[in-house]
Amino acid sequence: MALSDLFSRRRKEHAESEAPSSDAPVHPTKVLARFIAGLSARSHPVILDLGPSVGSNVNFFGQDLGCKIIVEDLSKDIDRHVRESILEKLPAFLTNRFPQEPGSIDGILCWDLFDYLDKPSAKSLADQLIRLLRPEGVLLAFFSTSEPQAGTRLEYTRHVVVDRNGLQHRPYPGARPKQRPLPNRDIQRLFEPLRIVEQFLLKTNLREVLFRKAPVAASAPAVSPSA
Amino acid sequence: MWKRDEAVKPTSGQPATPAAAASTQPVSAPVAVQPEARRIERDIVNIGKSVVIKGELNGSEDLTIEGHVEGRIELKDHVLTIGPNGKIKAQVFAKAVIVLGEVNGNVTASEKVDIRDGGSVDGDIISPRVAIAEGAHFRGSVDMQRKGAQPGQQKPAASAQPEKAPATTAAAPQSQAAAH
Numbered sequence: 032m033a034l035s036d037l038f039s040r041r042r043k044e045h046a047e048s049e050a051p052s053s054d055a056p057v058h059p060t061k062v063l064a065r066f067i068a069g070l071s072a073r074s075h076p077v078i079l080d081l082g083p084s085v086g087s088n089v090n091f092f093g094q095d096l097g098c099k100i101i102v103e104d105l106s107k108d109i110d111r112h113v114r115e116s117i118l119e120k121l122p123a124f125l126t127n128r129f130p131q132e133p134g135s136i137d138g139i140l141c142w143d144l145f146d147y148l149d150k151p152s153a154k155s156l157a158d159q160l161i162r163l164l165r166p167e168g169v170l171l172a173f174f175s176t177s178e179p180q181a182g183t184r185l186e187y188t189r190h191v192v193v194d195r196n197g198l199q200h201r202p203y204p205g206a207r208p209k210q211r212p213l214p215n216r217d218i219q220r221l222f223e224p225l226r227i228v229e230q231f232l233l234k235t236n237l238r239e240v241l242f243r244k245a246p247v248a249a250s251a252p253a254v255s256p257s258a
Numbered sequence: 259m260w261k262r263d264e265a266v267k268p269t270s271g272q273p274a275t276p277a278a279a280a281s282t283q284p285v286s287a288p289v290a291v292q293p294e295a296r297r298i299e300r301d302i303v304n305i306g307k308s309v310v311i312k313g314e315l316n317g318s319e320d321l322t323i324e325g326h327v328e329g330r331i332e333l334k335d336h337v338l339t340i341g342p343n344g345k346i347k348a349q350v351f352a353k354a355v356i357v358l359g360e361v362n363g364n365v366t367a368s369e370k371v372d373i374r375d376g377g378s379v380d381g382d383i384i385s386p387r388v389a390i391a392e393g394a395h396f397r398g399s400v401d402m403q404r405k406g407a408q409p410g411q412q413k414p415a416a417s418a419q420p421e422k423a424p425a426t427t428a429a430a431p432q433s434q435a436a437a438h
Contacts, residue, residue, distance in 0.1 A: 075403060077399075084390050084394065084395070084396035084397075085390070085392075086373075086388070086389050086390035086391060086392070086394075089388055089390055089400050089402075090388070090389075090402075093388065093400050093401070093402035093403070094386075094387070094402050097402075097403050099399055099400065099401045099403070100399060100400045101398070101399040101400075102396055102397060102398065102399070102400070103397065104397065189392075
């Protein structure tokens with residue numbers, strides 16, 4: 032038996048565990064397709080994924096779309112701050128969390144991370160993401176619009192890409208409840224100077240937002256070629 | 259050759275050999291590594307969980323690591339399996355890498371990187387195929403488009419800087435091992 036045959040067989044076996052589950056509901060998403068379209072100008076875009084690592088997402092963005100993916104699971108950092116009762120240090124931590132160069136990221140997948148952050152932490156994270164995003168880069172974020180209910184289980188959501196128009200939501204245990212939803216105006220201010228280019232309010236009370244960073248010419252004075 | 263899965267199962271807390279049980283100190287010379295570090299199951303070479311290797315590990319056959327390795331691992335055309343007890347702080351170059359233990363460092367594979375449930379990788383992956391199981395931990399970047407960088411071309415990860423270990427070439431899995 033050739034080694035390639037073995038890998039082929041194992042790939043099939045693994046595909047079942049990695050792939051989106053067939054019986055789990057698929058939630059429609061309108062903004063993901065726009066996010067992907069926003070990356071199309073680059074031949075080998077770099078994506079920063081702030082959610083937990085999901086094998087099928089890595090394949091979707093890496094293999095199918097040709098992106099380089101950087102996975103920085105911030106839910107683990109939030110949990111650690113909750114466990115150690117140092118949540119007041121979270122904003123400062125987030126300020127120094129990302130070693131990447133400014134303007135080095137083409138697209139950022141925040142998923143619903145901001146639902147779990149208090150305002151100072153959200154501001155601190157948003158500032159860093161704005162710094163990392165290259166001009167014309169895109170940022171996808173989901174925001175809940177309903178008040179968190181007392182007594183609900185503490186869990187985060189793993190977003191599994193089914194295709195450009197569908198996601199599966201897989202809950203997993205977390206340490207921090209959702210915070211109060213941000214009003215639309217606060218969301219806008221949080222990410223300034225990014226511009227909201229698409230926004231959808233889904234029937235599930237989820238607000239999907241796509242931000243874009245202004246091109247260099249729009250944010251900085253043009254430099255003459257002779258300079 | 260197809261007993262690989264058996265080879266990576268936890269070895270029920272038993273060291274590979276009685277000699278390996280006594281050897282809990284870092285090994286600095288390849289000569290010392292060979293008799294203690296390797297357990298042979300047909301043509302699978304296994305570095306037992308009590309073995310510590312600091313330096314460079316080159317080989318030309320499949321290898322399973324249950325011990326600790328710091329530095330650099332190069333199995334150009336072969337499969338490297340990091341067993342559940344394996345802890346690697348190294349740059350890794352192989353044809354395929356299967357991770358059930360912990361890897362801290364960049365991983366370059368010409369065919370596939372497979373992080374199984376319970377496996378952990380902190381570092382950048384370059385490979386045309388990557389599988390990450392749901393219970394796996396991964397932090398770093400994945401580049402599936404770039405051709406596997408040649409050993410020596412890849413930037414070392416900040417977190418995986420090997421200590422200034424002697425350039426020990428534990429010419430580990432050698433063909434004579436497979437003959438047993």
